[in-house]
Amino acid sequence: MNEDVERRPGEEAIPLPADYDAGLYFIGRVRTPWQNRGECPKNGTQTDAVCTLEVDAAYRPALQNLEGATHLIVLYWMDRAARDLVRQQPRHAPGSRGTFSLRSPARPNPIALSVVERLDIADGTVRVRGLDCIDGTPLLDIKPYFASTDSRPEARVDRAGTEKPATP
Amino acid sequence: MNEDVERRPGEEAIPLPADYDAGLYFIGRVRTPWQNRGECPKNGTQTDAVCTLEVDAAYRPALQNLEGATHLIVLYWMDRAARDLVRQQPRHAPGSRGTFSLRSPARPNPIALSVVERLDIADGTVRVRGLDCIDGTPLLDIKPYFASTDSRPEARVDRAGTEKPATP
Numbered sequence: 001m002n003e004d005v006e007r008r009p010g011e012e013a014i015p016l017p018a019d020y021d022a023g024l025y026f027i028g029r030v031r032t033p034w035q036n037r038g039e040c041p042k043n044g045t046q047t048d049a050v051c052t053l054e055v056d057a058a059y060r061p062a063l064q065n066l067e068g069a070t071h072l073i074v075l076y077w078m079d080r081a082a083r084d085l086v087r088q089q090p091r092h093a094p095g096s097r098g099t100f101s102l103r104s105p106a107r108p109n110p111i112a113l114s115v116v117e118r119l120d121i122a123d124g125t126v127r128v129r130g131l132d133c134i135d136g137t138p139l140l141d142i143k144p145y146f147a148s149t150d151s152r153p154e155a156r157v158d159r160a161g162t163e164k165p166a167t168p
Numbered sequence: 169m170n171e172d173v174e175r176r177p178g179e180e181a182i183p184l185p186a187d188y189d190a191g192l193y194f195i196g197r198v199r200t201p202w203q204n205r206g207e208c209p210k211n212g213t214q215t216d217a218v219c220t221l222e223v224d225a226a227y228r229p230a231l232q233n234l235e236g237a238t239h240l241i242v243l244y245w246m247d248r249a250a251r252d253l254v255r256q257q258p259r260h261a262p263g264s265r266g267t268f269s270l271r272s273p274a275r276p277n278p279i280a281l282s283v284v285e286r287l288d289i290a291d292g293t294v295r296v297r298g299l300d301c302i303d304g305t306p307l308l309d310i311k312p313y314f315a316s317t318d319s320r321p322e323a324r325v326d327r328a329g330t331e332k333p334a335t336p
Contacts, residue, residue, distance in 0.1 A: 044317065086227060151320055
């Protein structure tokens, strides 16, 4: 059973479409020190652990020039997450919240995103700092991080919304 | 023919796997003022245009609480992009570059990411500022942007790497 399929009060699931609209290739694996969700840090800024992106041989030429970027955006696939939850009940907060207002792995398309510090690159492996996922998580993409387009230090998230009751 | 399938000198394509490893659901569409790639801004910071995320009815409950976030991360699917290019030749630079060092839509999994300013939300539609894609682009995910985990104003990208010749 998926780790995220546990249902809590205030959660709302929907029937998903019978067919997918597009397909993904796993381009490699993320290697981390964590074997299950309980061990994982809450996010990648809460750990100094060095993790590695192991890129499959066919895709390794795509790593060229990556050493020019100090930071990377890593997309990975939360393959153990439920995909049918539109409202969720975070453990740490009262009330349910809309899935798109959360960074929970449970979402229609469980694509996780971390901004990581790029360390060294060799033999199809990129060492990074800033990941939070289980060892062996499928890797989807690596992108250079541009402060000009990706950094918003002024962004704010008001968590007061967590206390609203779920409404239809 | 895909707009991105044009091959330029220095580009390198690979045979893709016969089967996908995972499937995506399109959760809605991105509405923008741009009908083709030539009209699109280079990135979402180069335009003041207001765009809309039209979320399909089934997924609308997942928008609850989104008004708490000033900025969002939007993931969308570049459905016209080539997926087999591991090295590309940017129009504006000499030499080829690895796909993972570029934000080009052409990549094994053409998931694009923009950080947007959240405007108003009503009836399953989120108005935002900061998108750069063609009208009708499939929507994959919406996430709250957290400055604490997502912002790296100090990140740098050294484009000198673009002048390196492609090497195997």
